Amino acid sequence: MKYYIWTEGCQMNVSDSQRVSSSLENLGCSLAGRAEEADIIILNTCVVRQSAEDKAYGRLNSLRPLKKKNPRLVINLMGCLVGVKPNQALRERFPFVDVFSPPSNPQPLVEYLIEREGQSLEQRETALRHAAMDGEITLPELERGKLVSAHVPVVLGCSHACAYCIIPYRRGVEESRPPEVILKEARSLVNQGVKEITLLGQIVDRYGKDNPAYPTLAGLIHQLHEIDGLERIRFLTSHPSYMTDELLDCVAELPKVMPHIEVPAQAGDDEVLINMRRGYTNAQYRELISRIREKIPGVSIATDIIVGFPGETEAQFQQTYDLLADLKLDVAHLARYSPRPNTLSARKMEDDVPDEEKWRRFRLLEDLQEGIAAQIHNAYLHQTVPVLVEDRHKARWRGRTPTNKLVFIESDQDLQGQIINATITWTGPWSMQGQLAEA
Numbered sequence: 098m099k100y101y102i103w104t105e106g107c108q109m110n111v112s113d114s115q116r117v118s119s120s121l122e123n124l125g126c127s128l129a130g131r132a133e134e135a136d137i138i139i140l141n142t143c144v145v146r147q148s149a150e151d152k153a154y155g156r157l158n159s160l161r162p163l164k165k166k167n168p169r170l171v172i173n174l175m176g177c178l179v180g181v182k183p184n185q186a187l188r189e190r191f192p193f194v195d196v197f198s199p200p201s202n203p204q205p206l207v208e209y210l211i212e213r214e215g216q217s218l219e220q221r222e223t224a225l226r227h228a229a230m231d232g233e234i235t236l237p238e239l240e241r242g243k244l245v246s247a248h249v250p251v252v253l254g255c256s257h258a259c260a261y262c263i264i265p266y267r268r269g270v271e272e273s274r275p276p277e278v279i280l281k282e283a284r285s286l287v288n289q290g291v292k293e294i295t296l297l298g299q300i301v302d303r304y305g306k307d308n309p310a311y312p313t314l315a316g317l318i319h320q321l322h323e324i325d326g327l328e329r330i331r332f333l334t335s336h337p338s339y340m341t342d343e344l345l346d347c348v349a350e351l352p353k354v355m356p357h358i359e360v361p362a363q364a365g366d367d368e369v370l371i372n373m374r375r376g377y378t379n380a381q382y383r384e385l386i387s388r389i390r391e392k393i394p395g396v397s398i399a400t401d402i403i404v405g406f407p408g409e410t411e412a413q414f415q416q417t418y419d420l421l422a423d424l425k426l427d428v429a430h431l432a433r434y435s436p437r438p439n440t441l442s443a444r445k446m447e448d449d450v451p452d453e454e455k456w457r458r459f460r461l462l463e464d465l466q467e468g469i470a471a472q473i474h475n476a477y478l479h480q481t482v483p484v485l486v487e488d489r490h491k492a493r494w495r496g497r498t499p500t501n502k503l504v505f506i507e508s509d510q511d512l513q514g515q516i517i518n519a520t521i522t523w524t525g526p527w528s529m530q531g532q533l534a535e536a
């Protein structure tokens with residue numbers, strides 16, 4: 098049988114889709130080039146903003162005619178549109194969907210296929226174990242021996258409840274995966290050629306807080322650091338309130354841990370931060386950035402920002418603008434506020450910043466950040482930096498610096514999976530170009 102996966106949203110979804118592929122390929126399925134050629138179609142969905150949810154509905158509706166033409170087609174809706182709680186309304190609205198799967202869980206699909214196809218499927222036990230996140234993963238054929246950088250979820254769900262965020266409602270309560278399972282999974286990936294692992298969690302620095310027997314994130318990273326063949330370790334996303342010195346020291350001291358921190362500010366105004374239920378102030382965020390920069394020289398820092406949160410005035414927005422202008426962070430992921438069902442802000446706060454105004458604020462920050470990034474990148478010009486080459490993109494090799502900067506390199510040699518020294522020859526706000534440094 099042939100399967101096709103459509104993935105929307107965050108790195109966690111990318112990782113979840115990989116697990117689906119792993120499970121299905123153990124059953125003997127192979128990847129289809131197009132949805133029209135598949136016997137099984139998986140839509141792995143995101144609902145963090147209304148626009149993502151709309152895309153999922155659009156994609157889902159486009160499958161209706163395929164299912165009509167071929168009733169044997171298996172349609173699997175997965176991810177945050179489905180959520181961890183039973184959703185009868187969704188089932189009634191999309192009766193042509195055969196299987197509904199919560200985020201990070203391919204089990205319902207695997208069980209459905211085993212039930213329907215039975216003995217004809219190959220390694221059913223292995224597929225079931227992989228689907229249950231047992232710590233083993235068989236990379237899909239397309240990625241085997243080729244995937245350089247992989248994601249490993251370490252904290253599932255989230256219990257923080259930021260006022261605007263739907264994720265806790267859809268991914269369920271925070272749950273750290275056992276350290277031995279994470280280590281097993283990381284080894285399994287490295288044995289299949291992976292060189293870099295990014296540990297994932299909605300608040301990754303809360304790793305282990307739900308289980309006294311588990312290490313801290315820093316403790317876990319120390320254990321991962323011992324894996325031979327693993328070259329680089331990253332983690333995301335951090336929350337300003339949980340960023341410990343232990344973790345920063347571990348980034349500073351361990352050579353495999355890359356100097357890059359993703360720590361969203363979301364807003365710069367104290368009242369907006371309170372309304373968002375973020376739990377820190379503008380001053381505390383600024384102090385945190387200084388602390389990170391002090392501990393980890395040369396660190397790069399990424400943030401997330403939401404503009405147009407309910408009640409955000411022009412003056413309050415200016416606080417966000419000033420925060421970014423002052424701190425000069427490497428990356429800012431920008432979003433316009435989108436009310437999400439059941440969240441505190443959707444229930445209790447009026448979405449009163451007009452759309453044009455959200456766009457205006459968004460573009461102001463976009464322009465500001467473009468200038469900052471261009472300036473930071475300009476300092477890389479003529480420098481020689483170690484780049485882990487991930488893949489080939491339109492006749493050039495593509496990789497990343499320790500600080501997570503995207504570098505394109507022209508070379509006829511096979512550089513895939515290698516850490517090469519590249520001399521930077523051109524920089525822009527979003528990427529750089531380099532050439533192999535003279536040996």
Ligand code: SAH
Pocket residue numbers: 145146261262263264298299300334361363401402403432433434435436437
């Ligand atoms: N747990 C991570 C990721 C959350 S989702 C974290 O806390 O950073 C990724 C980003 O989407 C968030 O950081 C936030 O900036 C944005 N986001 C979340 N909910 C949103 C909403 N309702 N409207 C607009 N942006 C939102």
